[in-house]
Amino acid sequence: MNCDIRTREASADDAEALLTPYDFLSSDNERCPLELAKANISKISRIDGSAVLLGEINGVALTTCTLIVVPNLSRGGRPYAVIENVVTHRNHRGKGLGKAILDAACERAWNYECYKVMLSTGSTRPATLSFYESAGFEQSRTGFQKRRLPKRQEETS
Template sequence: MDHHRLQIRPAERGDLGALLDLYRHLDPEDARPTPGQAAAILERFLRYPGSVILLGEVDGRPACSCTLVVIPNLTRGGRPYGLIENVVTDATFRQRGYGRALLDAATDAAWRQDCYKVMLMTGSKTPATLAFYAGAGFEPSKTGFQKRRLPVRKEP
C-alpha cells in the first residue's frame, strides 16, 4: 500500500473539472451538468456548513474523491450525522489503499463536526466493493430504501 503518497484536501472551485472527470469513473454514461450548472452547484455546496468534497491527489493528479454532507439533527442530543456519497477512485489508482484513506479522512471530518454517526449507501452487489466498505469500518447495520427518479447505476 502506498497511500502515504496520497494528499487529501477539500476540493475548491478550481477543482471542478477534475471532480467531473473523476465522476466518469462512477458511471461513464451519467449525464454531466453544463459548466455553468456545475459551477453553480459547487458554489451552493461550498456554502453548506460543515460539509466537504474531499479530493485525493497523487503527485498532483486527482486520484479519488468523496462527498461528506453534515446534516443537522434534533435527536441524539442535537448532534448531527454525516452522509458520505459519490465515493470514487480513478481506475488507474485502485487497489492502493487510497479509497480507504479517503473514507478515513471523511470520517475524521465528520467526527470533528461532532457527528454521532457517518453512513453511506452503495448499490453495488459486487463482493469486492462490499468488502472494501466493510474493511474501511462501515457495517451493514441498517436497511436502506429509496425512491428514484433516475435508474440505478449499472455495475460492470
C-alpha cells in the same frame, strides 16, 4: 495506504479535475456540466461541515467523495453525516486511495461532532462491499430509496 496521497476540501477551481474520476463511476453516468459542477461544489461547501473531498497524488485528482453534515433534532442535537459519490480513478484502485478519502471524510465528520457517518452503495459486487467493510463501515441497516432517475447500471469489471 499510499503515503503520497493528499486529501483536501475541493473548491470550485477543482471542478474540471474532479469530473475525471466521476467518469469511472459507471458507464452510464452522465457527466456534470463544468459550470454546474463549480456551482454545486460551492453550494455544498456552504453547508456547515460539508465538502466535496479530493484525494490527489502529485496534483492529479484520483479519488473523491461528498460529505454532507446534517443538523439533527435527536441525539442531543448532534449532527450526522452522509457520504455519497465515492469514486477512485479505475487505474489507481487497490492502492488505498479510496480508504484515504473515506478516512478524511470520517475525520471531518467527527470534527463536526457527528454521532454517525452513513454511506450507502447500489453495488452488489463483493469487492465493493468488502472495500467498504475494510474501510470500517458496517452493513447494519436496511435502506430504501425512491428514485426519479433510473438506477445506474453496475459495472461488471
